[in-house]
Amino acid sequence: MVKQFIARYLAYSSFLILGATSAVASDKLNNNETYKLLNLFGDVFEHVRSNYVRHVSDKDLIEAAINGMLISLDPHSSYLNPEHFKNMQVQTQGRFGGLGIEVTMDDGYIRVVSPIDGTPASKAGIKTGDLITHLDGKPILGLSLSQAVKLMRGKVGTSIRLTIIRKNGKTLKLKLVRATIPITTVRSRVEEDLGYIRISSFSQTTETGLKKAMKKLTKELGKNFSGLIIDLRNNPGGLLNQAIAVSDAFLNRGEIVSTRTREKNDHKRFHAKKGDLANGRPIVLLINGGSASASEIVAGALQDHKRAIVLGTKSFGKGSVQTIIPLEKNGAMRLTTALYYTPSGKSIQKVGIQPDIVVKETLLARPINNLTTREEDLRGAINNKGNKSKLKNSSKKQSSASSRKDFQLQRAMDLLKGVAILNKG
Template sequence: MFRSTLLAATALSVGIALGTFALRPHLVSADSKQSDTYEQLNLFGEVFEKVRTGYVEPVSDDKLIESAVNGMLSSLDPHSSYLNAKDFADMQVQTKGEFGGLGIEVTMQDGLVKVVSPMDGTPAAEAGIQAGDLISGIDGDPVMGMSLNDAVEKMRGEIGSSIKLMIVRGNKDPFEVTLKRAVITVKSVRWELEEGNIGYVRISSFSEKTDSGLRDAIAKLKDASKGKLAGLVLDLRNNPGGLLDQAIAVSDDFLGKGEIVSTRGRNPDEAQRWNAEAGDLTDGKPIVVLINGGSASASEIVSGALQDHHRAILLGTRSFGKGSVQSVIPIPNHGAIRLTTARYYTPSGRSIQAKGIDPDIVVEQAKIEQISEDNSRHEADLKGALTNKGGTAPDSGEDAVPNKPENNAAQPESKTPGKSDSKTSQKDQSKEKPVIGSEKERITQPELDYQLGRALDLLRGLALVSNQSSSN
């Protein structure tokens, strides 16, 4: 494989030096396929020379070659591309968890830049950019006709400088959003304790420190719950993925044995398989994994492994469906190529490429809104209703009067029911809740996040069943 690549590169460099390929007949193999290859390389040399000498404006050889290489790679699939020296350095910085930009993971779709997901706490997330948004313009320039690398490069710039993106969202009219570029420091793992005994862990991406961050988060959750952790919500929504080894490590943190993921490429002999080692950070406690259309790549590896081993319940909506592996291959004295080299498969042998992972329980994201106050009447409201003596004799011979406020469980509040009151009440309640976690402000709002609320309900139910079973 590497020898043929080297030969092609050598032939290409010779063609560039001569302007066109002047291959003598005796140098061409009798094999028709090899002959066709040389003819195509000769075609490239001829086109290169005509563009170089005849284009309306001078173009550097470097730019022509880089564009040609990138075109060859990007024509294969949306994830293969050429990284020049600068892009390669930026990518290495990004995997370490700190980089400059807007904070969005993107791909190409129908000639436009598609947002896979915005990253938590970044300019893109704060500006309301959503997974699935299409970027049709950057600072007034149309994206159509740009390569993905060109579009990404245009979105980068000096820290603090502004950029305008034209956004296409569903059937809505396109609208413009102004963002300020910033140094993106991604804290890939955040945690919080809900209701004293349910852990919430948010993984926003898979960078070099994700596994160590997860281990630290779970240790702190056990501490905060005083050793009574009842279950865990693992939030992988809008997680665009990242490093394969980190996805494997995170899966291993919850699995005691069995396969985590396998990869299969062009050569069957190069298939790889990773298995879990003994040990479970949560000691077998129930886990609910939240996924949606922005959950891609590494987050799908974790979701698929935990689902196939029945270690977690997946809740939410279908994931993105990126089931391919990209190898970054450095090119000495230049940059690197990002090349799709394999597909990955879940433990049961599923390929999720272009299909995604279906959750066990489908829950669409929804806005929670209180319709009206509870003004219904109850038994305690009825005149002459018997009181609840709780199985013990009263201290005096007088029965309690059921319609007094202190005995009426259904007294309405003295305010006008309505939408604004409901929102005010929810806001006040969230302020009163104790903040337990690694952040100064709450990172979750179960009363406003419908999917998270359903995940917490599910864990409460599982904990209740478990407690009842153990007590019996």
């Protein structure tokens, strides 16, 4: 009975999903062959529920089968049961509980895309590219992405032990305490005569946060506002519409991104509207290997239109679009439905965005202005009586301690200062 029901249900679903294109696909199975394969699924289902060594609920078997079908397609397609679907909706709205880590599947293990700023994962030193192999001593291998994410989440204040393998092969065991993760996706500060904006992810609040940040920087710097740094390092992505909005904020015209499905005529193009929040000021955009998906859309758009100089290291290379398809009261499926392309027509899937200026991540051991000894530092050096100007602390605004230790950020600041000098000339 169950077997017949499953076969009929899947056959009906296949008709709805595949029927529209079956006439044009040369390698499509005919109805009889399709039914045989669906019948095979029913046979396997019946054998498992009748003979497996332990009892497994029909619900768990069906969910596992659906998820297995989806994750076999690519690392980003998956099934979201009602609980996971609800959690995903909460996360994109800008607040959720857990460790604060963006992950993907990699050969059965969990690969870190990036930790989110200020979260337990970030504070524990988890890095982009880390491979999570065990949770509380139990192997992840065999779990789906949604199952692993569920295990990492939990009651605020409870702890979890992660076993991690670094890219260099080193194994680490870390204990993290779960926390409520309020996602403030946009932060800003003044760096000398420059504005600095950090976007940690793209949620429903990102566009609003960006506008507030730009308004604040413009007010603080006034006429001295000579350039802008946008930091997308370790930004795992998020909502496509927010990436488009952020790109649009700095472009007066032109294409931002296009998406293409498997159907030749099903292409969507998104264009910028007139208006530039930075009013033409020069922009340097920072990326690294943890900059993925929506981050790469922004970087690609501003780079192709020569609106920003992209500095850092090559980005993650996730150039696919996932559509969330609700399944009535049975959760949803996350399905890769398109690839996105930069304005110049490039796909960054598995390739990434190549920076205009490659600068590797290096922490400076001490402030950059103390790296060398100058004449003025020598004991007994002759004073310059003819020059009464004070060389030290000549900038109206000083750079923050964090920026002095951030080599990539320092290079971005130097670049913008150079542009400002050229513009004055």
